[in-house]
Amino acid sequence: MAKLNMVQAINLALKEEMQRDKDVIILGEDVGRDGGVFRVTEGLLDVFGAERVIDTPLAESGIVGVSIGMAARGLKPVAEIQFMGFIYPALDQISSHAARLRSRSRGRYTCPLVVRTPYGAGIKAPEHHSESTEALFCHMPGIKVVLPSTPYTAKGLLISAIRDPDPVVFLESARLYRLIKEEVPEGEYTIPLGKARLAQEGKDVTVISWGAMLHRCLQAAAGFSADVIDLMTLNPFDEETIYSSVKKTGRVVIVHEAPKTCGLGAEISASIAEEAMLFLKGPITRVTAYDAVLPLPKLEDYYMPTVERIKKGIEEVLKY
Amino acid sequence: MAKLNMVQAINLALKEEMQRDKDVIILGEDVGRDGGVFRVTEGLLDVFGAERVIDTPLAESGIVGVSIGMAARGLKPVAEIQFMGFIYPALDQISSHAARLRSRSRGRYTCPLVVRTPYGAGIKAPEHHSESTEALFCHMPGIKVVLPSTPYTAKGLLISAIRDPDPVVFLESARLYRLIKEEVPEGEYTIPLGKARLAQEGKDVTVISWGAMLHRCLQAAAGFSADVIDLMTLNPFDEETIYSSVKKTGRVVIVHEAPKTCGLGAEISASIAEEAMLFLKGPITRVTAYDAVLPLPKLEDYYMPTVERIKKGIEEVLKY
Amino acid sequence: MPEKIIESCSVTRLDILNEKGEADQALMPSLTDDHLRELYEMFILARTFDHRALNLQREGRIGTYAPILGQEASQIGTAYALDKTDWIFPSFRENGVLVARGYPLYMILQYWGGDERGIKVPDHLNIFTISIPVGTHVLHAVGSAMAAKYRGEKTVSMVYFGDGGTSEGDFHEGMNFAGTFKLPVVFICQNNQWAISVPRERQTASKTLAQKAVAYGFEGIQVDGNDILAVYSAAKAAVEKARRGEGPTLIECFTYRMTDHTTADDASRYRTKEQVAAWEAKDPLLRFRLFMEQRGLLTEAFQKEVDAVTKQKVDEAEKMAESAAHADPSDMITYTYASLTPRQTKQMRDF
Amino acid sequence: MPEKIIESCSVTRLDILNEKGEADQALMPSLTDDHLRELYEMFILARTFDHRALNLQREGRIGTYAPILGQEASQIGTAYALDKTDWIFPSFRENGVLVARGYPLYMILQYWGGDERGIKVPDHLNIFTISIPVGTHVLHAVGSAMAAKYRGEKTVSMVYFGDGGTSEGDFHEGMNFAGTFKLPVVFICQNNQWAISVPRERQTASKTLAQKAVAYGFEGIQVDGNDILAVYSAAKAAVEKARRGEGPTLIECFTYRMTDHTTADDASRYRTKEQVAAWEAKDPLLRFRLFMEQRGLLTEAFQKEVDAVTKQKVDEAEKMAESAAHADPSDMITYTYASLTPRQTKQMRDF
């Protein structure tokens, strides 16, 4: 089995799904000849041709909007937004249409669409290239949000997302793209949406995270007996796995690189408070970015949770 | 003193601020001759002329985008988006520019902009006319979010918002526009942003809400000894008032008409869990809309929290 | 190397039927008498239904409603140019289009009455859901055309929007995609001179809306939108062109919104009686009726029959809409995703 | 009532300087020898600085960088047409514009080195912050022009974007506002033939980008963007027109991105050496240099002086950028709002 990084794993998932199902179509800025600015779609144009790997004009609302039209007509578009910082012009199409087509039409029309986009800081990029606003999409009923943290899960989750009958926002950590390699089998396997993964097992504390931060959590949790949960699907997220871990450990640290206020950590914390409060030994702690605009590269390392800050968070809840 | 409804109170605030400061300019769809589809800007065209009350082309990103340009050049635009359901095309301008101008330029450029828009269900309107997605804007550092629940506070808050040196999303409950009248003084008074209001005082439970739902909370809380907090500013929200009430009552119900998952209720709940958990007698409860697309009028009454559901929420936390 | 002209373009206007009901024979589209009678029936049905819907709204029996009075020729003429297999992308003011395509009338009332079941488009109709956010559905039509092209289908997508709609970014992006990929899509802009209270001249500075197609490298044409023959003729040509794979067309139907924007609006606040009166003289029905009379197609018997059938259809629609069982509250959750999330399953217990 | 033409329009192209450096005397703008020398100095400084920035990026001393090689004439020629009181709205590829306006060079390096202090635009410069999201800042320029008009100022706003930028909704909305309100704004589209890997023909089907102005009812013109005299001349006319209150202009500078999109790009993946070579022959500097020589302005002494001054400026910029103290981490919180929120105050304790 080949060791692949996340770019390669995602590329493989796309290729295999396109081979399997001719309704799967890729579109976006520079996804064709250039193979995407991160090379995620590299080689696909040569295999599948310009009718299935479509370089579009520079227009994000356009990309998602036409994808919705295609999806409603039965295709399975996989749209790429070049960076998450450029997804906002498409937010109206995502929330006003993709999310609502099934509901509005009481099932006559559906939207089996995947919107892929690289997210996250830590790549020393210009402004708007390091966004992590997953929480916005989690507040849109009708949208699923998926965010893998490893090459293996990325492939399996992307295949599930493509096959899912509803629209999925699929966030890929630009920082992780080439950072980790692991064995990724060729051929079909899926990882179900809506299920989390225990990346490490323990008994004293539950650490919940996703994407690039998951790896920092693993580093920070190394010295502790901690359940480290890789959420993978952010909406709908796997409440069961979380609650059963919390009931065991009684202590929770939630980690994300988005600003604290109204981040997804808030929802997870609130849900735990509702469903498992009586099992809690102490306050739920969030380790997050600051409530500030993401800075340019010189300061970004101060902005995101560091292993140190996560460790401190764990130590704090362990005081109870 | 005249008894005014919220439309009149907001109209008065706009008029007085425009009289006071010639940099204040109104723009939006149908705000001029028509006076706005809810008549909030009625009469202002006649007083201030078409140069200060500007009917724009039908383009929301355009409205907010040019407002940012004006604000950066020192004007104080008050942009109207006709309904909150149509604000999403402008979300990129709000989050990528309005929110960041000060930070990006390290203070050289600022964005003293107010974006007013009616929000909320219960007006039996067509699709997209009843949105309540305040939480999205609360997750944008650099943006303030204000949402009044009475005519008196609406006037004072809007004046503060216009004078605030930073961009404010100002949400007006379409349902409340003409529902309540109260005494609203002419002339200048302000209500500080970032401060909540105790709409009712009690000792057994803290009910937190805003806008249209605040009134349902007051009805639901009538039989109980409850602190009912009218949040008014949703970002940054008044943590102090909340925590001191929670420390007193030990029980919390948070009510909003947005879907539960990743609504602002999550942040408030998570914050309380962090800062006042040891004072809590039982789980924090959220009474919210369902995690579903807002339905058309026939079902909207089932969607939003009812007085009954809020009451049940209060009764539940009182069990602890 | 002096200053030189490197591109020129022009915008054409098509008129066939004048206000006296006289048709320019040279431009007359090939429509049989049966076709013309059918068009007339549709017209009467659309106008009658519209009137009824307005009344129902006034009586509080449906919600806010967007009337089409004055725009029937633009709507029916364009829709009539399509095959059943073609696709239609309506905005909120397209009841004439829906009527022309045989959309169940009671469902239209159900929809405006606030019930999603009214817009569960019947499977046999290639009509997309009504789009309320102005301009946004232009992209869906373009995507539909991309799907058709990809699959080698010969279907055309037709999308409807107003003069105001041309100001939105999504209109622009959709037009640009359509031109770039040379897609089988026809853009129908009903320029009814008003976007709520904003007059056409304040919406954009271009002399015509048709010329906006120049920006995207394809043809734009203006037609008298109150002339059902001109509208049909222009639409037919555009649809055939699209079907031949020769790309998109923008058609500006120059017409007028004869009444309020919606039942929530009061147009007398912002426009003059004189303007309205001037356009009333151009009522597309007056003209079409004169034409039908002059052609000997509008016999008394035929008119009676049309009236009777129309009344029956509209009465029945009203009855069916009003007698429909109330929707199940849980429906609002059921259709969010293909299956319920665990959290939704819990929430469903409230019902 | 036949089919008739109701609107015609045409797009003009302006060339002044040919590849041999010969100017069309009839079209020659009124520039003194001093002006021409100044333009030449700016050109050399812009190109030299750009080259240095690329090198610094390669050495890992600044971050991703967007070079301007080949576009200097378009940038300097347009910026030079403005008064100091006019406003400039740059995108991410406008270092030529910044150089021409006297933006402190070390700050440009600081910015691309990932430090916001580099884009704290000095108070005396009417230059807006660099806008990364394509197309979005078009609206800011239009808003600035609205502010100028409202205040009765005679300032003009000039906004820069690329061929790709014309596809975005915000470009459309901005152009439309500008036309509708007849605003003093000049739209500079540097058509460098590529939007990363997407060639101009796949970006839009219109023959020129200049003709997009037709959609908004104002003038669009194409100029040879590698001809600094033509660029200046067209920009000057547009600026004066705007200042006279006669509304906006779109100028398409027909040019070429001679190197990679950014330092993170590899253009050889998607375009041919032949194309690049053909455009190298059209290098705007070659032509300008020939012109200056023929005019007797490019003496050896002058060239030496220019080279020396340029090198000194660029060296100094590099030194200053690299010797700047590291920014205070708390800065990232400090500038969110005019004052800290209570939550931020707590968060500041981490520093």
Ligand SMILES: Cc1ncc(C[n+]2csc(CCOP(=O)(O)OP(=O)(O)O)c2C)c(N)n1
């Ligand atoms: C994106 C968006 N913004 C605002 C509205 C509110 N609105 C509904 S119709 C309308 C005017 C539309 O004018 P036009 O496009 O000319 O169509 P018409 O109503 O004349 O048919 C407006 C502003 C909306 N529905 N969608």
Ligand SMILES: Cc1ncc(C[n+]2csc(CCOP(=O)(O)OP(=O)(O)O)c2C)c(N)n1
């Ligand atoms: C809204 C948005 N989408 C995508 C990007 C990523 N991106 C940066 S530059 C670029 C191409 C721009 O092409 P063009 O407008 O022609 O300008 P040029 O780079 O050629 O100067 C893209 C896609 C972006 N910055 N903003």
Ligand SMILES: [Mg+2]
């Ligand atoms: Mg209209």
Ligand SMILES: [Mg+2]
């Ligand atoms: Mg370009």
